Amino acid sequence: xxTVALDTGVGPLLRSWRERRRISQLELxxxxxxxxxxISFVETGRSRPSEEMVLRLAEHLEVPVRERxxxxxxxxxxxxxxxxxxDDPAMGALRDGLDRLLRGYExxxxxxxxxxxxxxxxxxxxxxxxxxxxxxxxxxxxxxMRLTLHPEGLAPRIRNLRAWRxxxxxxxxxxxxxxxxxxxxxxxEEVAAYPAPAGRDGERDGQPxxxxxxxxxxxxxxxxxxxxxxxxxxxTFNTPMDVTVAELAIExxxxxxxxxxxxxxxxxx
Numbered sequence: 001x002x003t004v005a006l007d008t009g010v011g012p013l014l015r016s017w018r019e020r021r022r023i024s025q026l027e028l029x030x031x032x033x034x035x036x037x038x039i040s041f042v043e044t045g046r047s048r049p050s051e052e053m054v055l056r057l058a059e060h061l062e063v064p065v066r067e068r069x070x071x072x073x074x075x076x077x078x079x080x081x082x083x084x085x086x087d088d089p090a091m092g093a094l095r096d097g098l099d100r101l102l103r104g105y106e107x108x109x110x111x112x113x114x115x116x117x118x119x120x121x122x123x124x125x126x127x128x129x130x131x132x133x134x135x136x137x138x139x140x141x142x143x144x145m146r147l148t149l150h151p152e153g154l155a156p157r158i159r160n161l162r163a164w165r166x167x168x169x170x171x172x173x174x175x176x177x178x179x180x181x182x183x184x185x186x187x188x189e190e191v192a193a194y195p196a197p198a199g200r201d202g203e204r205d206g207q208p209x210x211x212x213x214x215x216x217x218x219x220x221x222x223x224x225x226x227x228x229x230x231x232x233x234x235x236t237f238n239t240p241m242d243v244t245v246a247e248l249a250i251e252x253x254x255x256x257x258x259x260x261x262x263x264x265x266x267x268x269x
Contacts, residue, residue: 010054010075015043017061020177031060051077064179065246066115083243086120094245095121105252107264109230115175115247116183117144125253128267129223130154144251145172149191159220159227161197167217218256226263229256 018028018039025043026036034053041047042057049057054075058068069079084090102110102123109129111122119142130138134152147153149165158164172188175181216231230253240246255261 009045010049010071011043011045013071013074014057017063021061028057028060032056049075055080065240066243067179081241081243086244101250107268108255109253110251112248112250113144115179115181116187119144125264143187145187145191149194151195154221157222159222163217164219219253228260228263230254230260231256
């Protein structure tokens with residue numbers, strides 16, 4: 001749910017998005033097929049933009065779909081994008097496609113989260129990685145950030161927790177600045193308050209850190225007496241037309257070394 005105040009006015013909100021993107025009025029006008037004068041009038045409230053203009057400006061400013069609906073409401077128009085529950089029958093093809101994708105990624109871990117990092121689907125590779133996590137963290141509405149950073153979750157197993165924690169918190173900060181979600185802000189405040197690790201990254205009981213991965217920050221984690229190394233990737237849907245779909249992210253953990261890949265393959269039936 002958006003936290004945009006409805007009495008702010010669409011002009012100041014559009015100006016805020018433009019400044020956040022570091023785009024001049026002239027540049028935005030050229031992109032949107034308008035004039036700098038008209039953009040100025042819209043931002044100051046001297047001109048009320050049409051529904052089409054609001055959508056066009058939002059597109060060129062890369063405003064998230066949920067926030068585009070909020071801009072339309074503030075401007076006096078109906079929301080343009082639906083928000084369909086993932087368990088709705090209309091989402092059947094999407095759910096089937098996600099399930100096939102997750103199964104196809106086996107034996108490597110993969111999962112799908114929504115806009116507040118709630119896990120909505122996961123494969124067996126991810127389930128294996130979560131073995132031993134307390135049930136209260138695995139209850140319905142399980143949250144990827146909470147699972148990873150909670151002191152009873154995966155955090156004690158992560159060899160480079162300081163670096164991984166800092167990266168996840170920075171990711172959340174960027175998203176909060178973009179979508180201004182009260183739920184996301186509450187989650188950030190919760191996980192940021194979890195105890196921060198001390199000492200140098202990679203050291204555990206005097207052992208040296210795992211070999212570094214030069215092309216991306218690795219997740220170095222212990223599992224069943226072994227040290228596994230992954231690099232993470234995130235995929236989203238191209239040109240989403242539904243708020244729910246726009247906020248889904250498919251996260252995959254790719255083995256960062258041959259030993260990790262071989263071990264995960266050995267777990268396959």
